[in-house]
Amino acid sequence: MPATTEYDSRERYAHPGDSYEDFETLSKWSVRSGTLTESPIAFTGSQSARLVGENGNGPLIERSVAGEDFSDTEISMAVRTPTPSRIAINIRLVDSSGNWLARSLRQISHRHGDIAWFRTAPGTFTTSGDVFDVHDVDRLQVHVLNASDARAEVLIDDMRLHSKPDKGYIILSWDDGREIYYEDAAPIHDRFDFPVTMAAAPQLVGKDTFMSLGQLEERQRAGDEIVSHATIAFDFHQMSAERLAQTLRQNKTWLVERGFEQAEYIVYPGNNYDGTVLSVAPKYHYAGGMNQAGDVNTTGVYSFDPLVLPRTIGHDLDIAKRVVDNVGRFRNCGILNFHHFDERNTMDVEEYEQLLGYIDQQGDAVEVITIDDLWEMRKRA
Numbered sequence: 049m050p051a052t053t054e055y056d057s058r059e060r061y062a063h064p065g066d067s068y069e070d071f072e073t074l075s076k077w078s079v080r081s082g083t084l085t086e087s088p089i090a091f092t093g094s095q096s097a098r099l100v101g102e103n104g105n106g107p108l109i110e111r112s113v114a115g116e117d118f119s120d121t122e123i124s125m126a127v128r129t130p131t132p133s134r135i136a137i138n139i140r141l142v143d144s145s146g147n148w149l150a151r152s153l154r155q156i157s158h159r160h161g162d163i164a165w166f167r168t169a170p171g172t173f174t175t176s177g178d179v180f181d182v183h184d185v186d187r188l189q190v191h192v193l194n195a196s197d198a199r200a201e202v203l204i205d206d207m208r209l210h211s212k213p214d215k216g217y218i219i220l221s222w223d224d225g226r227e228i229y230y231e232d233a234a235p236i237h238d239r240f241d242f243p244v245t246m247a248a249a250p251q252l253v254g255k256d257t258f259m260s261l262g263q264l265e266e267r268q269r270a271g272d273e274i275v276s277h278a279t280i281a282f283d284f285h286q287m288s289a290e291r292l293a294q295t296l297r298q299n300k301t302w303l304v305e306r307g308f309e310q311a312e313y314i315v316y317p318g319n320n321y322d323g324t325v326l327s328v329a330p331k332y333h334y335a336g337g338m339n340q341a342g343d344v345n346t347t348g349v350y351s352f353d354p355l356v357l358p359r360t361i362g363h364d365l366d367i368a369k370r371v372v373d374n375v376g377r378f379r380n381c382g383i384l385n386f387h388h389f390d391e392r393n394t395m396d397v398e399e400y401e402q403l404l405g406y407i408d409q410q411g412d413a414v415e416v417i418t419i420d421d422l423w424e425m426r427k428r429a
Contacts (some may be wrong), residue, residue: 064426074097087203114186121210277317321337362393
C-alpha cells in the first residue's frame with residue numbers, strides 16, 4: 049500500500065445519487081425564521097442559499113414536495129458555515145397532518161477561520177411520533193438549530209437524493225489504542241464476533257497504558273480494523289499544509305510498514321478539522337473524520353462526505369441504544385466512539401457489555417461493520 053492515495057475521494061464522490069435541489073433559484077422556498085438570500089459562494093453551479101439567524105435564533109426555510117414518498121430515500125446536501133460552534137443542521141420532513149421526522153447533523157467539529165464545504169447526509173434523529181407518514185410528505189424543511197446567543201450563518205447547496213440500504217449499520221470505534229480495550233473490551237467483542245475500528249496513534253504504541261505493537265497485530269488478526277490517528281498534541285487544524293502532509297504521511301507509513309491494512313482511513317485527533325485538513329487529508333486517506341456529538345448523530349450510508357463522517361460519543365448507554373434503534377428502524381449508519389472505561393466520554397464496562405448484547409438482539413436489522421466496510425458500500429453506490 050503506498051503512502052498516498054490513488055485519487056481524491058472527496059472529488060470523485062462529491063455528487064452522490066440524483067440532484068434534487070440546486071438552489072439556482074430560491075423562489076420555491078419560503079422563510080419561516082431568519083433570512084434566506086443568494087450567495088455567490090457555491091459548491092456547484094453559480095450560487096448557493098445563505099441562511100442567517102441573529103441573536104441566538106435559528107433560520108428555517110421550507111418548500112412544498114407535494115406528497116412525495118421519502119421512505120426509501122437518503123437526503124444529502126453540501127454545507128459551509130463560518131459559525132460552526134453550537135449549531136445543528138436539520139432536514140425535516142413534514143407530512144400533510146403536520147407530523148414530522150428530523151434528520152440531523154447534531155454538531156460540527158469544523159474549526160473557525162479556514163472554512164470549507166462538506167457534504168452531510170444526516171440520519172434520523174427523532175420524529176414527532178409513530179403517526180408520521182414518510183410515504184406522503186407535504187413539506188421539506190432545512191432548519192439550523194442555534195444553541196448560542198450569537199449569529200448563525202450556513203450556506204447550503206447541491207441537495208441530492210439516494211436510495212437507502214436494506215438494513216442499519218453500527219461501527220464501534222475506539223480511539224488511541226488503550227490497553228484497557230485489549231484487556232476488558234476485546235474479549236466481549238470476541239464473544240459477540242463484532243469487529244472494532246481502532247484509531248491508533250503511532251506516537252503512543254507501546255507506551256504507558258497503550259497497546260503494544262504485538263497486541264495491535266493480534267487484534268487485527270482477530271478482525272479489528274487499525275486506522276490512522278494522532279495524539280491531541282498534533283492539532284491538525286493548527287498545522288500548515290506542509291506540516292500536516294508530513295504528519296499524515298509519517299503516521300500512515302508507520303502503520304503500513306507494520307502490516308496494518310486499513311491505514312488508508314483516519315480519525316482526526318480531537319475531531320478537529322478545517323479547510324486545510326479537508327484539502328490535504330484526501331492525498332493520504334480515503335475516508336474518516338469526524339463530526340462528533342454527545343447525542344444521536346448518524347449518517348446515510350451512500351451519500352456522506354468521505355472525510356467528514358459523523359459519530360456519537362459512547363458516554364451514555366441510553367443514547368447509544370437510541371443510535372442502535374434509529375439505525376435499525378431508519379436504515380442509517382451510526383458510529384459510536386469510545387476511549388477508556390474510566391473516562392467520562394466512555395460508558396463503563398458493564399454497560400458496554402449490555403450495549404453489545406443489545407446490538408446482537410437486533411438480529412438482521414443491524415449489522416456491526418468497520419469503516420472499510422462502509423467505504424466499500426459508499427463507493428459502490
